[in-house]
Amino acid sequence: MKNIIFPLLLLIVISCSEPVPQKAxxxxxxxxxxxxxxxxxKLQVINFWATWCKPCVDELPAFEKLQAAYKDDIDVILISLDDVENLESKVNPFLKKNNIQSQVKLLNHPYAAEYIPMVDQHWDGAIPVTLLKYKNQKKFFNQEFQYKELETEVLSLMNK
Incomplete structure (x- = not known):
């Protein structure tokens, strides 16, 4: 009986704990x-942001809510444009403090002129920006999102 109690208690503790925040x-x-x-x-919601960008930080809860609500249908990918030197001192602590559950990637490439055209020819380099990709469709948004308008755009692309 004792051999069963400890694993059972461990399983209960693990199942009750909060999800671990992502690391970039x-x-x-x-x-x-x-x-x-x-x-x-699977629809990809790709958001370009940085910890030093207030509008970017302000809209992150909308992306987190979207990820939680549609986790089986979409992948939210947050691409940080912070300096790679700030990964452990700023980015990962920010992700932990804000309990970010979406995928986070930090782009380590200093030449914006080389990656901006990959995202969209109309991108002027300002953030936040969001790209929705699904099958052969792409939608680019050079704006800050609130949850409802983000959800509307995602659902329109998924035809739901």
Whole structure:
């Protein structure tokens, strides 16, 4: 009986704990190219942001809520444009403090002129920006989102 109690208690504690926040994964230009290429079968919501960008930080809860509500149908990918030197001192602590559950990638490429055209030819480099990718469809938004308008755009692309 004692052999069963400890594993059972451990299972209860694990199931009651909060999800662990994400840590940013550093990607380079090749990783960015891979992310921008292709026609995903699962809708991708790709948001470009930085910890130093107030509008970016203000809209992150909308992306987190979207990820939680539609986790089986979409992938929310947050691409940080913070300096890679700030990964452990600013980015990952920010993710932990804000309990960010979406995928987070930190782009380690200093030449915006090389990655901006991959995202959209109309992007002027300002953030936040969001790209929706689904099958052969793409929608680019150079704006800050509130949850309802983000959800409306996602659902219109998914035809729900």
């Amino acid at each position: 994964i550093v990607i380079d230009l090749e990783g960015m190219t891979h992310l921008m290429d292709g026609a995903p079968e």
